Amino acid sequence: MIKSLIVDKTCQNMRIDRFLRNRYGKIPQSLIEKSLRNGKIKLNKKKVKSSIKVKINDKIDLFNFNFKEVINQKKIQYKATNEIIKANEKLIIDDNENFIVLNKSSGISVQGGTKSKKNLIDIFSKSSIFNGIKPFSVHRLDKDTSGVFIIAKNRETAQQLTALFRLRKVHKTYLAVCHGELEKNSGEWNQELLRYDNKKKIVEKSKTIFKVIDKNYNSSLVIMNPITGRKHQLRKQLFNIGHSIYGDQKYRSINAKTGVNKNLMLHSYQIRFILNDKKYTYKALLPDYFKNLLKIKKLDFVD
Numbered sequence: 001m002i003k004s005l006i007v008d009k010t011c012q013n014m015r016i017d018r019f020l021r022n023r024y025g026k027i028p029q030s031l032i033e034k035s036l037r038n039g040k041i042k043l044n045k046k047k048v049k050s051s052i053k054v055k056i057n058d059k060i061d062l063f064n065f066n067f068k069e070v071i072n073q074k075k076i077q078y079k080a081t082n083e084i085i086k087a088n089e090k091l092i093i094d095d096n097e098n099f100i101v102l103n104k105s106s107g108i109s110v111q112g113g114t115k116s117k118k119n120l121i122d123i124f125s126k127s128s129i130f131n132g133i134k135p136f137s138v139h140r141l142d143k144d145t146s147g148v149f150i151i152a153k154n155r156e157t158a159q160q161l162t163a164l165f166r167l168r169k170v171h172k173t174y175l176a177v178c179h180g181e182l183e184k185n186s187g188e189w190n191q192e193l194l195r196y197d198n199k200k201k202i203v204e205k206s207k208t209i210f211k212v213i214d215k216n217y218n219s220s221l222v223i224m225n226p227i228t229g230r231k232h233q234l235r236k237q238l239f240n241i242g243h244s245i246y247g248d249q250k251y252r253s254i255n256a257k258t259g260v261n262k263n264l265m266l267h268s269y270q271i272r273f274i275l276n277d278k279k280y281t282y283k284a285l286l287p288d289y290f291k292n293l294l295k296i297k298k299l300d301f302v303d
Contacts, residue, residue, distance in 0.1 A: 002061055002062065002063055002064075003061070003062045004059055004060065004061050004062070005023065005059070005060040005062070006057060006058070006059055006060075007019065007054045007055065007056055007057060007058040007059075007060070008056065009056050009155075010133075010134045010155055011054060011155070012054075012055060012056050012155055013053045013054075013055070013155070013159070014053060014054055014155075015050065015051055015052070015053055015054075016036075016041075016043060016048060016050060016052050016053070016054055016060065017029065017032045017033075017050040017051075019054055019060070020032060020041075020060075029050070032050055033050055035062075036048060036049065036050055039063065040062065040063045040064060041060065041061070041062055041063070042060070042061045042063070043058060043059075043060055044058055044059055045059075045061065077112065077122050077125075078112050078117060078118055078119055078122040078123070079122075080118075080122060080123040080126055084118075084123060085123055085124075085126055085127050088102070088105075088120065088123050088124070088127075089127060089129065091103045091104065091105065092129075093148070093282055093283075093284065094282060095129060097153065098152065098153055098154065098157040098275075099138075099150055099151060099152045099153055099157055099161070100124075100129065100150070100151050100153070101148060101149070101150050101271075101282045102120075102148075102149055102151070103146070103147060103148065103149075103284035103285060104120065104141060104145075104146055104147060104148070104149040104268070104284075105146060105287075106143075106144050106145065106146040106263050106264060106287065106289075107143065107144060107263075108120060108143065109143045110137050110140065110141055110143075110149070111137055120135075120137075120149070120151065121135050121137055121151070124151060130153065133153055133154065135151045135152070135153070136151065136152040136153070136154070136155065136157075136158035137151060137152075137158075138150055138151070138152050138158050138161040138162045138165065139161070139162070139165045139170070140229075140231075141268060142232065142235075142264075142266075144247070144263070144264035144266075145264060145266045145267070145268060146266075146267050146268065146284070146287050146290070147174070147267045147268025147269060147284040148268045148269070148270065148271045148282050148283070148284045149268065150271070157275075160275060160276075161273075161275070164273055164275070165229065168227065168228075168229070169273060169274070170271060170272070170273040171225065171271070171272040171273065172225065172226055172268065172270070172271055173223060173224070173225055173268075173269045173270040173271075174223070174224045174225075174226070174234055174266060174267060174268055174269060175213075175221065175222070175223055175224075175266075175267045175269045175286070175290075175301070176221075176222050176224065176234065176238065176245045176265055176266045176267070177219060177220070177221055177222075177245065177246050177265040177290070177293055177294065177297065177299065178219070178220050178222060178238050178243040178244060178245050178246065178265075179218070179219065179243055179244055179245075179246065179253055180218065180219070180220065180242065180243045180253075181215050181216065181217055181218070181219075181220055182212050182215060182220045182222065182241075182243055184212075185211065185212045186210065186211040186212065187209075187210060188207060188208065188209050188210070189206070189207070189208045189210060189237045189241070190205070190206070190207050191205075191206050191236075191237055191240055192204065192205055192206070193205075193206045193230050193233065193236050193237075195230075195231060204228075204230050205228065206226075206228045206230045206233050206236075206237065207226075207227040207228050208224050208225065208226045208227060208228075208233065208234060208237055209224070209225045209227065210222055210223065210224045210225075211223050211224075213299075213300075213301055214299045214300045214301065215299070216297070216298060216299070218297070219246075219297040219299060220243065220299075221294065221299040221300075221301055222238075223269070232250070232251065234266060235248055235250070235251045235266065236251055238251075239251035239252070239253060245264060245265050245266050246264075246265040246293060247262060247263045247264040247265050248264055248265075248266075263287070263289045263290075265290060265293060267284070267286060267287070267290055268284060269283060269284060269286075270282065270283045270284075285303060286301075286303055
């Protein structure tokens with residue numbers, strides 16, 4: 001069985017292994033590598049390595065490729081209703097020819113997984129704002145974290161923004177309400193954070209600059225500028241010093257009270273960057289539940 005694919009402009013300069021995963025879902029890298037070596041996957045009738053980048057109108061032939069495993073893992077697109085699409089469009093802070101910026105709600109993922117679930121990319125792929133074009137995710141934001149989030153409208157801008165995030169040239173500011181009174185009013189957190197990739201233990205260095213805006217005997221409002229971009233970095237760092245964020249069910253300090261607030265009190269407040277010699281600064285207003293907790297905990301913040 002031979003199946004042929006033609007590369008369109010949305011996949012220009014994409015690695016061939018990423019192109020296949022983008023098309024079919026979470027294909028094991030080992031399966032792609034083996035199929036390329038054995039000639040079961042060819043680019044323009046030639047054997048290539050997984051790192052090769054495809055061009056517009058390139059032809060990829062798949063010979064007797066085992067689709068059964070791939071199809072079973074293929075991402076199921078979330079089908080958003082018009083009501084959900086319109087609700088998320090109302091969250092847009094800026095809409096220009098290259099990207100949109102929105103004040104993301106808590107409780108929604110950026111991208112879908114192998115199970116069908118609500119996510120921003122699938123929602124905006126059906127929006128009239130992206131009519132005939134594909135939305136591109138350029139950075140991460142946890143499902144339960146609210147605030148500034150960027151979606152690119154074309155691959156070139158997506159690559160530029162992704163590079164800026166990778167090179168730490170995007171300056172991010174977060175706000176969090178955490179349990180307890182922080183001892184230091186400002187400083188840096190330089191910690192080694194632990195995570196697992198399957199069963200492999202990975203230790204990563206992390207750095208965040210922080211400042212306490214207001215605090216009392218049981219709560220603190222902290223503003224943070226992460227220098228590194230580790231997974232769950234801010235949540236882990238506050239947990240490690242014994243001051244977990246309100247509403248965090250994964251990284252929760254022993255003394256953290258349950259049932260105080262169901263929402264994660266972590267908000268992506270501001271993003272600053274320079275793209276094509278133009279400066280951009282975006283702020284996202286605090287959600288109502290965030291403001292309400294500040295009142296309950298008697299913490300002051302001027303938005």
